[in-house]
Amino acid sequence: MKAVAVHHVSICVTDLAEAVDFYTRVLGLTLRHDRPASLGPGAWLDAGAQQLHLVHADPPPARGQHFAVLVEDLDEAVAELRAAGLTVSAPVAIGRARQSFLSDPAGNAVELHEAAR
Numbered sequence: 001m002k003a004v005a006v007h008h009v010s011i012c013v014t015d016l017a018e019a020v021d022f023y024t025r026v027l028g029l030t031l032r033h034d035r036p037a038s039l040g041p042g043a044w045l046d047a048g049a050q051q052l053h054l055v056h057a058d059p060p061p062a063r064g065q066h067f068a069v070l071v072e073d074l075d076e077a078v079a080e081l082r083a084a085g086l087t088v089s090a091p092v093a094i095g096r097a098r099q100s101f102l103s104d105p106a107g108n109a110v111e112l113h114e115a116a117r
Contacts, residue, residue: 005049007050008051008052009051009053011052011054011059012056012108013054013104013106014059014106015105016041016042019106023045023052024045026086027069027110029045029047029052030045032044042054048070059107064109065109066109067110067111068110069112069113070114072114073114074091074114075091077112078100081102086102087102088100088101088102089101089102097113097114098113099114
């Protein structure tokens with residue numbers, strides 16, 4: 001087997017409408033409309049060529065799990081989110097890349113990742 005990319009990440013959220021609003025309005029993902037209703041409550045969103053799947057369920061306890069959203073300018077993203085009233089950690093270097101973290105409304109950790117320049 002040779003994996004070629006991550007297709008999607010699935011996370012649990014307690015309030016589906018609130019999570020869809022957060023991920024689309026705040027983080028800029030796009031809601032998909034091809035999710036089969038037979039799957040039960042949830043939503044699929046596009047993040048570039050990858051997807052984020054939201055499942056209506058209680059999130060598991062935080063043990064370091066997270067996913068990362070690639071951003072072009074981390075300082076700009078952090079400033080914009082803080083101006084919107086969100087708590088975002090200060091950018092830190094990871095090798096030549098940089099990252100910050102915030103939580104979604106259900107408490108899931110989300111990394112903002114700026115690739116090495």
